[in-house]
Amino acid sequence: MNLRIQQDCSNIDWEWVRATLKRVNMAYFNAEIHKKAFENSYAVVFIFDEDKLIGLGRALSDGAYQATLYDIAVLPEFQGQGIGRLLVENLLARLPKCNVILYAAVGKEEFYQKLGFKRLKTGMGMFLNQKLMQQKGFTE
Incomplete structure (x- = not known):
């Protein structure tokens, strides 16, 4: 692989972003x-x-x-190759003095735990579609 990191929104195919988030079962618009x-x-x-x-x-x-952190996504065929870690580490480097929270896609919690994230005991959420978020396993 010949990886290149871009830290701005220039020349991004936003339809690709939408399709990728959909493909990895994340929220998409x-x-x-x-x-x-x-x-x-x-x-x-x-x-x-x-x-x-x-x-x-x-x-x-x-x-x-x-x-x-939001919308951390890697094409399935590139998962397991350190790309997700590279994404998260790149973002964290730009947030050096911040507490950082996220909600992980269901089933991806272990990935974030390996990066040092801990489960929250008091995390709360208010979603536009509460029923859908409960069905997807994000809320009780």
Whole structure:
């Protein structure tokens, strides 16, 4: 692999972002919504193999002490090769003095635990579609 890391939103195919998030069973919206979300994020990272976009992620932060990670996704055929770790480490490097939270896709908790994340005992969520999030296993 010939990996390239990009830390801005230039020349991103937002329809690809939408399709990838759908493919890995994460929340997805129309391409313009993803474009807006990434462009309004504190930090973004896109990983390419040559010219093929294979992974992405973003962080929201106040830049002082709190941050969250969202949309960490790697094409299935590239999973298990350190791309997810590279995405997360790249984002964390840009949040050096922040507490960082995330909610993992169901079944991916172990991946984040290996990176040092701990399960929250007091985590709460309010979702637009509470029933769907319960069906997907995110809430009680």
